[in-house]
Amino acid sequence: MSxxxxxxxGIRLNNPVLVASGTFGYGRxxxxxxxxxxxxxxxxxxxxxxPWRGNPVPRIAETHAGMLNAIGLxxxxxxxxxxxxxxxxxxYDTRIFVNIIGRSxxxxxxxxxRLEEAEGIDAIEINISCPNIKEGGIQFGSDPxxxxxxxxxxxxxxxxxxxxxxxxxVTDIAEMARAVEEAGADAISLVNTFLGMAxxxxxxxxxxxxTFGGLSGPAIKPIAxxxxxxxxxxxxxxxxGMGGIMQWQDAAEFVLAGAKAVAVGTANFTQPYAAPExxxxxxxxxxQTGIPYEQLVGAAHSQADNG
Amino acid sequence: xxxxxxxxxxxxxxxVADEHFxxxxxPHPVFERTAPGQFMNVSVSGADRFxxxxxxxxxxxxxxxxxxxxxxxRTVGRGTRILSRLQKGDQLxxxxxxxxxxxxxxxxxxALVGGGVGVPPLFLWAQKVLIHHGDVxxxxxxxxxxLAICHNDMAELGIQVEVxxxxxxxxxxxxxxxxxxxLLRAGEIDAIYACGPxxxxxxxxxxxxxxxxxxxxxxxxxxxCGVGACLSCVVPIRNGDGSTEYxxxxxxxxxxxxxEVYFG
Numbered sequence: 001m002s003x004x005x006x007x008x009x010g011i012r013l014n015n016p017v018l019v020a021s022g023t024f025g026y027g028r029x030x031x032x033x034x035x036x037x038x039x040x041x042x043x044x045x046x047x048x049x050x051p052w053r054g055n056p057v058p059r060i061a062e063t064h065a066g067m068l069n070a071i072g073l074x075x076x077x078x079x080x081x082x083x084x085x086x087x088x089x090x091x092y093d094t095r096i097f098v099n100i101i102g103r104s105x106x107x108x109x110x111x112x113x114r115l116e117e118a119e120g121i122d123a124i125e126i127n128i129s130c131p132n133i134k135e136g137g138i139q140f141g142s143d144p145x146x147x148x149x150x151x152x153x154x155x156x157x158x159x160x161x162x163x164x165x166x167x168x169x170v171t172d173i174a175e176m177a178r179a180v181e182e183a184g185a186d187a188i189s190l191v192n193t194f195l196g197m198a199x200x201x202x203x204x205x206x207x208x209x210x211t212f213g214g215l216s217g218p219a220i221k222p223i224a225x226x227x228x229x230x231x232x233x234x235x236x237x238x239x240x241g242m243g244g245i246m247q248w249q250d251a252a253e254f255v256l257a258g259a260k261a262v263a264v265g266t267a268n269f270t271q272p273y274a275a276p277e278x279x280x281x282x283x284x285x286x287x288q289t290g291i292p293y294e295q296l297v298g299a300a301h302s303q304a305d306n307g
Numbered sequence: 308x309x310x311x312x313x314x315x316x317x318x319x320x321x322x323v324a325d326e327h328f329x330x331x332x333x334p335h336p337v338f339e340r341t342a343p344g345q346f347m348n349v350s351v352s353g354a355d356r357f358x359x360x361x362x363x364x365x366x367x368x369x370x371x372x373x374x375x376x377x378x379x380x381r382t383v384g385r386g387t388r389i390l391s392r393l394q395k396g397d398q399l400x401x402x403x404x405x406x407x408x409x410x411x412x413x414x415x416x417x418a419l420v421g422g423g424v425g426v427p428p429l430f431l432w433a434q435k436v437l438i439h440h441g442d443v444x445x446x447x448x449x450x451x452x453x454l455a456i457c458h459n460d461m462a463e464l465g466i467q468v469e470v471x472x473x474x475x476x477x478x479x480x481x482x483x484x485x486x487x488x489x490l491l492r493a494g495e496i497d498a499i500y501a502c503g504p505x506x507x508x509x510x511x512x513x514x515x516x517x518x519x520x521x522x523x524x525x526x527x528x529x530x531x532c533g534v535g536a537c538l539s540c541v542v543p544i545r546n547g548d549g550s551t552e553y554x555x556x557x558x559x560x561x562x563x564x565x566x567e568v569y570f571g
Contacts, residue, residue, distance in 0.1 A: 022537070023532075023536065023537065024536055025535065025536040025538075028535075029532070029534045029535045029536045029558075030534070030536065032309035032310060032534075033309075033310075033311075033312070045538075053552075053553065054538065054541070054553060057528055057529070057539075057540070057541060057542075058528075058529050058539075059529070059538070059539045059540075059541070060529050060530070060531045060537070060539035060540075061529070062359060062360055062361050063360075064358055065357050065358040065360055066360060067360055067361060067531065069531065069537070069539065071537070071538050071539065074538050074541070074553060217357070217360050218357045218358075218360070246357055247355070266360070268532065268536065269361065269362075269531045269532035269533075269536070269537055270350065270357075270360060270361060270362055270532075272312060272402065272534065273312065
């Protein structure tokens with residue numbers, strides 16, 4: 001059996017397949033389907049300083065080969081997470097990436113400080129890219145200077161690797177990546193969802209109560225892949241690639257584009273076993289090609305005809 | 308018991324009314340351990356195909372003597388149109404059972420109150436449990452006669468059925484609540500199990516409260532994952548202190564006690 005274990009930002013992962021924040025709750029629901037130790041890591045649903053109520057319904061709309069969501073980062077807050085969810089997750093041999101959210105830099109820093117009091121957290125993923133809340137989130141993720149400020153502030157109080165999750169809703173993703181790298185990011189997650197909408201033609205109004213939502217699923221994969229490719233050429237920190245990964249072939253594309261690790265997101269909703277199946281598929285792919293996993297990361301760049 | 312993903316074969320499919328089909332599935336152990344009111348999350352796109360992307364939640368409609376079960380649905384969109392083309396021998400990928408089903412309320416004169424495609428989830432509850440615990444009555448509302456479903460199956464089961472239609476083309480003209488209120492006033496109903504559109508459920512809940520009759524409501528909301536992870540299908544639930552919090556229709560529901568649901 002080939003070894004898929006990797007080191008990412010100083011963390012050792014049993015394999016490079018994670019599950020994306022917001023698509024896996026805090027692990028409980030999918031632990032009814034499989035042993036969570038089978039996946040390399042869990043990026044938990046966004047955690048804020050105080051509980052957040054989230055948006056009214058409808059929060060979801062299906063689109064062709066995709067879906068829009070506007071959950072609004074509903075979560076029970078960091079205290080609840082530390083008391084009820086972290087102990088549950090720590091039962092498993094998988095790495096725990098805590099996705100943090102805030103409406104201000106102070107709130108991001110506040111959550112990070114609360115997390116510092118706990119053991120068993122492997123990394124902090126900063127959500128500066130949620131398109132569904134008016135304050136915070138995307139406001140930090142669409143401007144390089146603001147993004148860098150959040151990363152630097154969290155980095156200053158975190159003893160753990162800090163991984164900003166970038167928004168694809170920007171003109172120049174490479175510029176964003178360079179900004180957060182300079183601010184001290186240990187790795188970069190990309191992409192979050194694409195801002196979109198759907199309209200109910202019978203009622204003549206937006207489907208989502210929030211009007212706009214984040215598009216995810218297979219529909220976004222080519223764009224996400226292109227962004228991973230561009231960021232790989234722009235920065236030297238490792239990339240966690242995501243966006244429409246449904247099966248191992250999609251994950252392999254992200255790896256070849258430059259992602260050292262990948263995250264399965266929306267696929268969890270439709271195929272609960274998607275993430276462990278991606279692990280199995282990548283393992284077989286590595287065996288079949290005979291190329292060590294780490295050499296596959298970004299391997300398509302040297303083959304590309306950029307002229 | 309936890310949900311599982313399984314594949315089952317289609318035994319038959321037939322139209323039951325305009326735009327409505329009954330899809331009969333071969334016996335499967337998961338169906339036998341499914342409580343009425345729980346649901347199945349059905350893939351309509353098939354293996355390795357990602358469009359339509361999301362699974363569709365359906366409750367089981369009824370059990371046949373040979374152990375097969377059916378789904379009864381209305382063709383409202385892409386997913387249900389694909390389902391309606393399935394034939395005997397085709398395979399269906401399902402996750403279930405999901406959510407929390409009905410539980411038995413005290414009383415021996417229960418009523419099923421259903422509107423439109425909210426009617427089918429009530430039948431299995433009556434067939435498996437309720438019919439053994441009392442004289443069951445059903446009040447079923449539809450927009451018009453051509454969309455009426457389940458009323459004959461319920462009558463065959465021994466349920467006393469009253470149909471209402473908005474246009475008066477079948478049964479009593481009006482809404483289910485028009486038929487429900489006189490019965491509540493006369494004290495002929497001591498428990499309510501309801502499923503249907505939100506405005507109907509809101510009216511049933513307030514009527515049940517007024518007459519002091521306990522009620523359970525099976526809610527429907529747009530779902531992403533069906534297992535409780537995505538937080539798409541939430542409904543405001545009353546806390547003791549007068550505030551509300553969002554709970555998941557797919558996990559804490561779909562069946563809620565009427566007094567805990569906040570209708571705004």
